[in-house]
Amino acid sequence: MPGAGYPENTNAIDEERQQWDRNTSTRDRVYETAIQLYEPATAETVADRAHCSEGAAREHLEWFAARGIVEPLEGRPKRYQRNHAYFEWARANELRREHTDDELERKLETLVDAERAYREQYGVDHPRQVDALEEGDYDSMETVWQDIGDWKTVRRELRVIDRARKDRDAFDGAGLVG
Numbered sequence: 001m002p003g004a005g006y007p008e009n010t011n012a013i014d015e016e017r018q019q020w021d022r023n024t025s026t027r028d029r030v031y032e033t034a035i036q037l038y039e040p041a042t043a044e045t046v047a048d049r050a051h052c053s054e055g056a057a058r059e060h061l062e063w064f065a066a067r068g069i070v071e072p073l074e075g076r077p078k079r080y081q082r083n084h085a086y087f088e089w090a091r092a093n094e095l096r097r098e099h100t101d102d103e104l105e106r107k108l109e110t111l112v113d114a115e116r117a118y119r120e121q122y123g124v125d126h127p128r129q130v131d132a133l134e135e136g137d138y139d140s141m142e143t144v145w146q147d148i149g150d151w152k153t154v155r156r157e158l159r160v161i162d163r164a165r166k167d168r169d170a171f172d173g174a175g176l177v178g
Contacts, residue, residue, distance in 0.1 A: 043057045101168065105165075
């Protein structure tokens, strides 16, 4: 029996995968696979997931590495992982382009309030200090884990918005923003 959130019909998954293979270029399939590499993976692993040859996967991974999208890890075999700093920069850049300073300031204030609320609720300074088992009975563990995930998201968005504001200042100072 499939678990929660999994389709009953595995044929639907196979059909979606085949459509992805037909309608998406090799480069795009490797990219979509690479940006999900939270753990280091070889070109062979990426090729298997992206449904392409190992050589094609390696060629595209090297291209993405040259642009900072993935990080190559030396060794035999060479492995690659998603470059979190690149995606944080890209998100900050998007926010900087799409929002005014006032909008970013309001977002920042909301996030700071949320961060403060989590600190007060759990009596610690960082989500990794929360022990879900000590926070209550087993029925409340799911809520605690959800709060931990949400708190981590708040902290990540705080960093990104702060970077967007700082990047705007740097661009303004360099005369790059009209």
